[in-house]
Amino acid sequence: MKLGMLTACLPSWSLKRVAGWAAKTGYERFEVAVWPGTGGRDFEAAHIDVARFDGRERERVQGLLRETGLAISALAYYENNLHPDLERRERIRTHLKHAIDAAQALGVPYVGTFIGRDPARSVPENQREAERVLPELVEYAGERDVKLIIENCVMEGWHPDGHPGNIAYSPELWEWMFSLGLYLNWDPSHLMWLGIDPLATIAPYAGRIVHAQAKDIELDLVARNRYGFFGTTAKNGDPWATGWWRYRVPGRGQVDWIRVVDRLYEAGFTGTLSVEHEDPLWGGTPEKVCQGLTIAHHTLRPLVVA
Template sequence: MARDVTLCTGQWADLPVEELCKKAADFGYDGLELACWGDHFEVDKALSDDTYCARKRELLEKHGLKLHAISAHLVGQAVLDVVDERHKSILPEYVWGDGDPAGINERAIEEMKNTARAAQKLGVDVVNGFTGSSIWHLVYDFPPIPRSMIDAGFDLLAERWNPILDVFQECGVKFALEVHPGEIAFDIYSAERALAALDGREEFGFNFDPSHLIWQGIDPAEFIRFFPERIYHVHMKDSAVTLNGRTGILSSHLSFGDERRGWDFRSVGRGGVRFEEIIRALNHINYTGPLSVEWEDTGMEREAGAREACQFVKNVDFSPSNIAFDAAFDN
């Protein structure tokens, strides 16, 4: 069971998608996970131009690349967030509009509904993304936080995301939240609560990414075991914790790549994630979807890194055994 190894295009959106297709095929990837920004996949064009999705498929097929999922992280972030000037750089102009936060929230909701419709036209059944969070700023419990404020954050998740997920259900598409700091779900127990807030509806699951869990002290494989029916997509990404007595796990408001940070992203195999345990856990839950490399390593040249990452993932993946190792003794 060799899973397809795909490349998430979000970190390559500075390149035209046709150029990236050529590179990804040369690097050895089996497919792409198209981001809904740059010219990689444009939701508005997918819905307004009846030839758009077919042309995207033809481009991928020309380079021998498959497509299992698209990514809508940036617009999804604006659904629950308290919007400010940070969001302007990540949103399409037609979602940002006049910059009024309440209007942006509403337009982001509509764009996520349209993303489900666009995914259906494109012929993919998973949209990866973020939800945003109205309560992330409350992650540290001081000044003391009334539980009602946390409850309100999860109530808002249900209020804003259930109508979106209704459209996902109509389109036969699943939404896979990348559990991540800054989102309504950032670890195992907040993810469990998010599922409960949405009444466990099947349209909502997870894009598993170990790099966001390991630096929090969470065993990424345990996340897979905790949510065996909800792993709808997998990112292969690594991170390294480098606490030396001066560095801190909250990273001191330092940018990625700064050596004074207490943790940072790494190319797969160059950080602290035990990817063999990830594969064993995925085998245990019978996950047969793609392994999508989300390449982020500010200390490494990205083309060399992406090529190496592709081969690393292919090397680390393996099929589960179909017999017990000691079955021969039964005879």
């Protein structure tokens, strides 16, 4: 197992700067954000321009890896592959293929994305649509010796009522997506607020957990008594406002990282445990984000054998 970090939390920094900081801090891998860089969300970082990836860009990235001793665990482009706007869906599909091509050129084994959802359709209806559109992408990746990995993020902000916006949120749905040739980028934080025991989901699906996210969560069960499971309806312009849970860096929430890492080792996991920083207390500026990443490193480094 290797300890890594997702670069999306530092969108204003260059890849060179992120890599230098990560290596100096003691991270071994990094999961590189490859959004087009046109979105408004903080995590839509573009640390490699996969749409214009050529030999010069490949040499630049490989030079950084040689210089820092880091390796890329995966390329990250988490978007809605079932977007109801078919033109936008096609743009997402095209960019995902660019990410796959760049991963092949760099020898990166995984590209991370979401299944997504059309919120106007039921989960079974979205499953049928996914069965129509996703196998072509799985095949495209497989021909290039790349695996598509799906994070089990609920993406509740993509649904107007806070319902799942990414239909990969439960082991029942993982079993279905595995049948399409997809793999899992396992994240315990999302399971926690859904009421699913993260530890119980490791051993049964160990063969498909090829990458893992290290994100913590803080649950306020008293607030849940007021808002209900799906969270507050008073979003005040923030579709991600929940009122009773918030994501934290590892060590500042309620995930039992000692047992999580131990169970991953027991299951034979040899991939990357990648810190995904979405902690509002340790955000807002690059300096605060780096402090949060340092807290995560201090929490996880003693657990992951160097």
